[in-house]
Amino acid sequence: MKIVIIGGGIAGSSLYIQLKKKHHEVFVIDPRIRKIFMTLIHSLLLKDSDVIIAKKSLDFYIENKIPLKEFKSITIGKIDAKLIDLWSQVGVKIEKDKIDWLNTEGIVAEHGDRLVYVKRMIDSIPIVKEKAFISQKGNNVEVLVNNKKIDADIFILASGPWNNLLFNVISKSYYCWASLVITRNKILDNIFIYDYEKEFYSRPFLGIGLKTAIVGDGKTIEAKPGTKINVNPLEVITKAQERLGNLRHIYTSGEFCEGTPDMRPAYGRLLDNLFYIGGFNGYGAEIGPGIASLLVDMIENGYENKEYLLDRFRGIKNFELGREAHEL
Structure with a gap:
């Protein structure tokens, strides 16, 4: 196809x-107006079925040799025992411990968190660097690029926060942001922290032991x-300093993200020749x-995961947009 x-x-x-x-003839149209970050977090420490989906993603990165850098993580707050069991099932090594330098108890995890070099993957894909315009024609769509109709068996809408501007989908765009900070402790450039008591996360900036970190989890805008x-x-x-010091x-x-009514991802068929993927919610x-x-x-087999x-x-x-689904 x-x-x-x-x-x-x-x-x-x-x-x-x-x-x-799968031996399809595939083309990607993208005007490249969005900022692409060098690395993003890949974590298996999500919730419910998203843990299994995250494991699928990790397997994809490994299979396709997308660079990854693994770090230990500390999760602070009350976590359901069933969720900890699920993390263990996908290969995360879990240990509950007192973290003296944070003056708290937490869950120390190995093999659960990584930085994935998504920019390398995105930059490796050939694209038509143009804007696409979608119009509905009966139960199909017509796609124009530079006023020229594009022929295809199927189209896939995969434009993130621009999805609901290109076509009528039930999603909204919002601003995701985080801050680079100088720290007193270089361990913060070598560890992830998910603090569900103080409501922030901290991740390595470069992961080479500098006295830096990236902190985030501000309000959805x-x-x-x-x-x-x-x-x-x-x-x-201010919240992060209560735990991490000055x-x-x-x-x-930051950049813009796409949110769905339940703040969870979605995919499916919109029209006969138009499919959708999105709602990644940060x-x-x-x-x-x-x-x-x-x-x-x-697309290939007609299988539908209704969740x-x-x-x-x-x-x-x-x-109304809620909390991002990975926030426990």
């Missing part, structure tokens, strides 16, 4: 790789992609390739 993917981020790149291996957003970095840094702000950066590096594999299975199917939002006209 000839398949055109509209959007070349984590979803589009993952789909391209998987569909090419609903806005259209490209909107100029001003945030107060102290919203997060932090000095260097800069704050954790696309964890679940993107895994959800892409579900969509490939649907992630877009149809679950049928009848919803409007909604």
